[in-house]
Amino acid sequence: MIAERATVVGAGSWGTAFSLVLADAGLDVRLWARRPELATRITETRRNGDYLPEIDLPDEVHATADVDEALEEADLVVLAIPAQKLRAGLAEWAPRLPERATLVSLAKGIELGTGCRMSEVILQATGVAPERLAVVSGPNLAREIAERQPAAGVVAAFDPDTADLVAAACASPWFRPYTSTDVTGCEIAGATKNVIALAVGAAEGLGLGDNSKASVITRGLAETVRLGVALGADPATFSGLAGVGDLIATCMSPLSRNHRVGVGLGRGGTVESVVASIGQTAEGVTSCESILALAREAGVEVPIVESVVAMVADGQRPELIVDALMRRQRKPEKA
Ligand SMILES: NC(=O)C1=CN([C@@H]2O[C@H](COP(=O)(O)OP(=O)(O)OC[C@H]3O[C@@H](n4cnc5c(N)ncnc54)[C@H](O)[C@@H]3O)[C@@H](O)[C@H]2O)C=CC1
Numbered sequence: 001m002i003a004e005r006a007t008v009v010g011a012g013s014w015g016t017a018f019s020l021v022l023a024d025a026g027l028d029v030r031l032w033a034r035r036p037e038l039a040t041r042i043t044e045t046r047r048n049g050d051y052l053p054e055i056d057l058p059d060e061v062h063a064t065a066d067v068d069e070a071l072e073e074a075d076l077v078v079l080a081i082p083a084q085k086l087r088a089g090l091a092e093w094a095p096r097l098p099e100r101a102t103l104v105s106l107a108k109g110i111e112l113g114t115g116c117r118m119s120e121v122i123l124q125a126t127g128v129a130p131e132r133l134a135v136v137s138g139p140n141l142a143r144e145i146a147e148r149q150p151a152a153g154v155v156a157a158f159d160p161d162t163a164d165l166v167a168a169a170c171a172s173p174w175f176r177p178y179t180s181t182d183v184t185g186c187e188i189a190g191a192t193k194n195v196i197a198l199a200v201g202a203a204e205g206l207g208l209g210d211n212s213k214a215s216v217i218t219r220g221l222a223e224t225v226r227l228g229v230a231l232g233a234d235p236a237t238f239s240g241l242a243g244v245g246d247l248i249a250t251c252m253s254p255l256s257r258n259h260r261v262g263v264g265l266g267r268g269g270t271v272e273s274v275v276a277s278i279g280q281t282a283e284g285v286t287s288c289e290s291i292l293a294l295a296r297e298a299g300v301e302v303p304i305v306e307s308v309v310a311m312v313a314d315g316q317r318p319e320l321i322v323d324a325l326m327r328r329q330r331k332p333e334k335a
């Protein structure tokens, strides 16, 4: 089976960029925008001026704010709304999903309150069989993808045939999807790297240099692997594109919203003011608390995630956090 028609739910930066990926791979794409005026503007200008203003969208991308029109005959339904909004959003979509459509999650977060990964939220909210679900992750900053800069990603699914189907639906000369069956690993890596990027951004905002940032990235990877493995992930996933690949892109790029929020906090801004000035989703700000809760439940130490929670949720100053991390008890690196 091949997918011919896709619906992308959410016309933010990643939903818009991914609709272009699917169109370049040869699919007919419906891009659903929550605001009818945005759908109209995209149709009229062939651009999404709110999120990717300089990018011309291919003719195969059709914007709409009508759920039924968006879903008609969809082979793939790609979910590109923020993690904390997904369950509520799906309540509206679930009864209208085409019976055989494959659902694809793009969100990189962990649900607050439940600790659910996005695949778990989707399965619970829609009741679809796990074989109909896939997750896309990797170093895929929306702007660079939309500019068609060459990049690779990972499509993870419980069923390898589903991973192949979705990979075929997004493959192009400039987007190379690899496949995986480690859904848990890809999701934990994708959500946790946003939190590590907040810490790295804060270090940058404090004026610290590359040694400090590389140290946080590397130790951040160590705690991500510990958490992922405790939750059943394959450790090899974390040295792949969804792991180290995305960690590097998000922690180092000024395009990353999480990195930018971290820089703002390091420079002394408040969470509210920094997030508001960016005006887009920075998943680490909310998911840091749910990731910490998951880690505590699993009995895993995640000191950098813990520090980010102290900074974001408890308003602690980043300088104190650096100090606390540096004063931790010495131990073997691999512990
Ligand atoms: N932007 C990027 O470079 C990448 C983002 N992601 C992930 O994709 C997910 C979406 O992020 P972005 O598109 O970047 O965020 P964004 O902030 O650019 O756009 C979010 C979109 O979701 C819509 N939305 C918000 N609440 C909604 C609701 N209750 N119901 C329906 N739609 C709603 C907004 O109107 C907006 O169109 C996040 O989990 C993010 O971590 C993953 C890879 C790359």
Ligand SMILES: O=C(CO)COP(=O)(O)O
Pocket (backbone or CB within 6 Å): 108, 138, 139, 140, 141, 142, 194, 197, 246, 249, 250, 255, 256, 257, 258, 259, 281, 282, 283
């Ligand atoms: O997930 C991303 C890149 O792979 C996007 O990161 P930000 O959400 O921090 O912009």
